[in-house]
Amino acid sequence: MRTIAHISDLHFGTVDPAIAEALVQDVAARKPSLVVVSGDFTQRARSEQYRQAAKFLKRLPQPQLVVPGNHDVPLWDVLRRVFRPMEKYRRFISDDLMPIFRDDQMLVVGVNTARSFTQKSGWISGRQLQEIHELTCGAAAGLMKVVVTHHPFIPSPRDPEGDIVLDAAEALDRLEQCGIDLLLAGHLHLAYHDDIRSHHKSLKRSVLSVQAGTAISTRLRGEPNAYNWITLVPNQVSVEVRIWNSKAFEQSLITEYERVDHVWRRKAQIPLDQPAIDALKPN
Numbered sequence: 376m377r378t379i380a381h382i383s384d385l386h387f388g389t390v391d392p393a394i395a396e397a398l399v400q401d402v403a404a405r406k407p408s409l410v411v412v413s414g415d416f417t418q419r420a421r422s423e424q425y426r427q428a429a430k431f432l433k434r435l436p437q438p439q440l441v442v443p444g445n446h447d448v449p450l451w452d453v454l455r456r457v458f459r460p461m462e463k464y465r466r467f468i469s470d471d472l473m474p475i476f477r478d479d480q481m482l483v484v485g486v487n488t489a490r491s492f493t494q495k496s497g498w499i500s501g502r503q504l505q506e507i508h509e510l511t512c513g514a515a516a517g518l519m520k521v522v523v524t525h526h527p528f529i530p531s532p533r534d535p536e537g538d539i540v541l542d543a544a545e546a547l548d549r550l551e552q553c554g555i556d557l558l559l560a561g562h563l564h565l566a567y568h569d570d571i572r573s574h575h576k577s578l579k580r581s582v583l584s585v586q587a588g589t590a591i592s593t594r595l596r597g598e599p600n601a602y603n604w605i606t607l608v609p610n611q612v613s614v615e616v617r618i619w620n621s622k623a624f625e626q627s628l629i630t631e632y633e634r635v636d637h638v639w640r641r642k643a644q645i646p647l648d649q650p651a652i653d654a655l656k657p658n
Contacts, residue, residue: 381603
C-alpha cells in the first residue's frame with residue numbers, strides 16, 4: 376500500500392496562515408508515502424512569495440514531488456516571462472521540471488504544463504510526451520503509474536468550461552499507450568475525480584483523473600480549502616477529500632475505486648460530514 380498527500384494551488388501571497396499551519400500539522404501526522412504538490416506555489420511569482428512557499432515546503436514530509444503552475448510564471452515582468460519563465464521556480468522550489476518518484480509499488484512522473492505565452496492555459500509538448508512515454512512504457516510490470524500536472528485533463532461539473540490541458544485527448548492517446556493509471560492535477564480550485572472517459576469518449580483505456588482544490592489560499596471557488604489523501608493498492612484507489620472546517624482539516628468524503636476488467640469502477644462513496652459533502656457537490 377502507498378499513500379499520497381495531494382496538495383495544490385497554495386498561492387502564497389493570498390494564503391491564510393492558520394490554514395497553512397493546520398495543513399502542515401495534518402499532513403505530518405498522517406505520514407504519507409509521498410507528498411505531491413500540483414502547482415501554483417505563488418500568486419504572482421514574486422521572490423518573497425517564492426521564499427514563503429519554499430519555507431512551507433521544507434516543513435512538509437519527504438519525499439516530495441512538485442510541479443509548477445501558471446501562477447508561478449511572472450505575469451507583469453514581460454522579459455522574464457518570455458525568456459526565463461521558470462527562473463524563480465527553479466531557484467526557490469526545484470530545478471527539475473520533470474521530477475520522478477519511483478519505488479517498488481508506484482512510478483510518479485511530474486510534468487510542467489505552465490507556459491509563458493498564455494496566462495491561464497497549459498499544455499504538454501511533444502518532447503514531454505516522448506519522455507513520459509519512455510519512462511512509463513519501460514517501467515516494471517505491476518507498478519501503479521501516476522502522472523502529475525497542474526492543468527487537469529477533464530473539467531469539473533461545477534466548472535464545465537474550466538481550463539484543461541490543451542489538446543488533452545491527443546496527449547491522453549499517448550499516455551494511455553503505456554498504461555497510465557492515475558492523473559493528479561489542480562488549477563480549477565475544485566475537488567473532483569472521475570474516469571477520463573467521462574469527458575473524452577474516444578479513449579479506450581480507463582484512467583482515473585483526480586483533482587485537488589486549493590489547499591491554503593483565500594481564492595476559493597465555492598468550496599472549502601481542501602487536499603486529497605490518496606491510498607493506492609493493486610487495482611484499488613481510495614480518494615479522501617480532507618477539508619478545512621475553520622478549526623482543522625477533517626475527513627469529508629471517501630471514494631473508493633476498483634479496477635475490474637481494466638476499468639476503474641466506483642466501488643463506494645462514504646460521506647462523513649453532510650454539510651461538507653454539500654459544499655463539494657456540483658451546483
